[in-house]
Amino acid sequence: MARAQAQEILRVVPDHPQALLIQGLAASRLSDGPAALKALERAVAVAPNYPPAWLALADQRRLAGDAAGADLAYDRHIQASARDPELVAAATALVDQQLAVAERLLRDILKRRPTDVAAIRMLAEVAARLGRYEDAEMLLGRCLELAPGFTAARHNLAAVLHRHNKPMEALAEVDRLLAADPGSASYQLLKAAILGRVGEYQGAIALYEAVLAGYPTQPKIWMSYGHALKTVGRQAEAVAAYRRCVALQPAFGEAWWSLANLKTVQFSDEDLGIMRREAGRGDLEAEDRLHLEYALGKALEDRAEDEAAFGHYAAGAAIRREQLRYDRDDNTRHMRRSKALFTPGFFAERAGTGAPAADPIFVIGLPRSGSTLIEQILSSHSQVEGTQELPDIISIARRLGRAEGRESAYPEVLAELSPKALRELGEEYLARAAVHRKLGRAFFIDKMPNNFAHLGLICLILPNAKIVDARRHPLGCCFSGFKQHFAQGQGFTYNLTDIGRYYADYVELMAHFDAVLPGRVHRVIYEQMVADPEAETRRLLDHCGLPFEEGCLRFYENDRAVRTASSEQVRQPIFRDAADHWRRFEPWLDPLKASLGPVLDHYPEAPAYPA
Template sequence: MASRAAGRAEDAERLELAAIDASIANPVLIEAGAALVANDLRTAERLLRPHLRDDPFDVAAIRMMAELAGRLARYRDAEALLRRALELAPGFRPARSNLATVLHRQNRSAEALAELDTLLADDPANPTHENLKAAALGRIGEFDEAIELYESVLEKAPDQPKIWMSYGHVLKTVGRQPDSIAAYRRAIAIRPGLGEVWWSLANLKTVKFSDDDVAAMRAALDGAGLSDDDRLHLHFALGKALEDRGEAEPSFRHYAQGNAIRRRQLPYDPADTDAQVARAEAIFTPEFFAARAGWGCPAPDPIFILGMPRAGSTLIEQILASHSQVEGTMELPDIPALAARIGSGDTPIDKLTAAEVRALGEEYLDRTRIQRKTGRPLFIDKLPNNWMHVGLIRLILPNATIVDARRHPLASCFSNFKQHFARGQSFTYGLEDVGRYYAAYVRLMAHFDRVQPGAVHRVIYERLVDDTEREIRALLDALGLPFEESCLRFWETERAVRTASSEQVRRPINREGLEPWKPFDPWLAPLRTALGDVLDVYPNSPPF
């Protein structure tokens, strides 16, 4: 520190890194490191905490504690620790690399990219940093640069199946399906038991697996040492392969097995969702909104498409993104992030001032600006789970448009049950859970229909399929947009699509997705029971 204060940065860095090297040889840190490798987090914490109490300037130990926090998804704690490590030793590249990863996991891709550019300036051909930078670029929609980086990494490390898989993901997103399939196949050739690649192929919804593919997946499932993640992905992929062959019973069995593994990994309590809905109903009353008329950021830019996943939201997004005044982006994490901050803060939402409410709306626009590439006046936020935050959206962005994408309860819920999501959506891994979640969603949307009539425009998927032009015209009217013929020919619009429906919306509307649940009806009794009268009165809402 004295050398750095005296302006001798090179000497300071040399001394700091030498101290880190010496610290790593400490028997306590060696034991803590072994515990982290074994994922024995309790032992690692038991060793690290007293060590850091005795020596709070041990940068290596600080980084290990950050690793522990990251494993527990305590990313803010991990970030604070890593920033402290870099404050003490700015040249400690492993800590900077970890910080970039933690920022990326918090969806702060621009900040992650700044750290990665610093790392790559010193080590321009580092494939680990290039790989993470490619992922961060993909997160903010810079797909061409991401593809170039993946190709650079694969040229240097061609036997890395997960990088081939990531490369396949971004190729799929930009519509290069044959190249995407080739990348996935290359990953499988390197590591046949990598379940996520098999699921990535299945998730294209256009690949029909051969007998050899099915045999290879079954062989992988029978192999020794398969991780739970590989196993669940293989079950979902085999479920899709057998569904395409009309073999409903074994298909459902594989879907159920994959869901059971994932449900153990992501515990979900439907009562929590019911409680959130009840709180929203209690807070967001006509009187609440009347007392706050004129509050919020007046910008009309965002179009929120929300509802259940697998309910046609990507189709609606593709239709609207075909309009000259609307830009499609992705499922943005920013509204849930703002909601979480309010929920964990000292001021509940009903105690926010007018200035605070407006600032939240402006912050949302600032956070999402990095996703806007075209200069079009309106943009889409397509995160389905935002249905839980309609009250917050109406408060902070009163002139934004909200579109509720709704699909038949059995079609929507079973499509969720057989869909493995890359992250979140923990309610989808049990038939009763997904049914109760759908019912909670309908209940809250019905509440806002009563509290703020006309604030939410609803698109019923089956009506969109049956009379596409009428429904598109009604949708554009709700947004105050003139009709454009390109919206009818949405599949011709070339744009990145980052959801499970990416390949489906690159084709004209068809009736294939209307009743996917019917072959599986003998096993759907728990779903029917959970849905209750929500199923009976669809597309209307029951009296809650």
């Protein structure tokens, strides 16, 4: 009835904002996302100071997976709602992404009105956008202390806690929101994302299914659903979900790449035609374009059209590299500073410190080095649980680096920590990892590859943890990383020179720890594991203090959830021809060879480095 009345009004007054709002809300309830967005976008265009339309548009954009657009619309809602000229000015600065200006204005307001919850929430938004999650969490907590019913602030708090790797705290907040509004798709989607973070994939899948029942035309929800299905090994259903994405939105590059990233899907001529057509559009967003380039690269690689495939991989990587601030020299400086700090005497002076638990097994190295295979072998042992790439060591390192307000304080700040502080950091890591341990097994795996850069920290705070270095031929590892688009992080992989330098720095740092702490790290050479899996598996288990079990050789029968790019490959027996696959692309790898330098000639050993 309301929709019909709105349509009658719009026939007479085509730009009636209230009627457009009603039309948009009605379309949303009928799961017609595109029509809802169209009506709401039109409503705010004709009435830019109409708060309900901005709020509805924020909700609809969030439902469609457009987080940045939703934040912008919510900022405009605040701006339109505020009657205080100072809050309007701060909200305008937020809308314009002038975060320093917004922060200054809001702090000035709060000096005079310290209980202004609107200003506190806006300041928390500034902090979150700057990555200062501790500040955002504190501000939102204060906001809710003053106004417990401020649901927008609670929603913000749940999102901040999720981003800041505090999933259980985030779940508590989102459950409070759902208790008051159990039908909110926005709250359900946030909870599904949090559940996925802690390995509760069945719960996440159920929530995605519930939301899709009401909103079946939202491609980004179908993609998130596909990711969850892929992780638990329901590949056919994951493919169907991704296919649903591209049927709804043919230019949705990330959905095409998600299909390609399964490594088992063969694209048809029709698929290739659609991807090429969409990639050729002049109005395509950069995110869609780069994902389509990667998907086209995989499609053509599967057809043995290697030169064309490499061209698409390089085009996608160039787009992503342009968006990043990665500086290869920063990584080299960190490696050299670590070598200078972590001497035999440094560790000898701190012997016996840290948390004594031997539960963690760290699998480190570079992405695409065979680390997921090692994890799958180990997690097929009755005493070992595979978790995921845990962010906790990196999070602790970043916090230590900011301890004195100086980004460069780490790793040198480790020299100032007392034995008590080192033990507490180890216990903190174990407590944060506990949420991912579901099976009650004695040992668990953390396979965050980038943890190699924090090996000194690991050895200090968890002296009895086992460490396994996964290493693959530099050209195979680096090219495999170069042609892989990662969901987040790994900024060094989008340029052949960058990734070669990164690999060389990694080898030099690991050689340093081999000299300083002999035997502390067990190295698995991927090609040797492929050539003789039983012998290498026995060596691996011996290092971890585990008895041999036949199940470790049948790792592909393990139905555990796997989130990485190798998720489908490790559900199959080892294929020996994969180790040399990079040779097909060798004609285009000269920049990589040059940046690797002597590391390439000495593999699998490390060059001799000056002390």
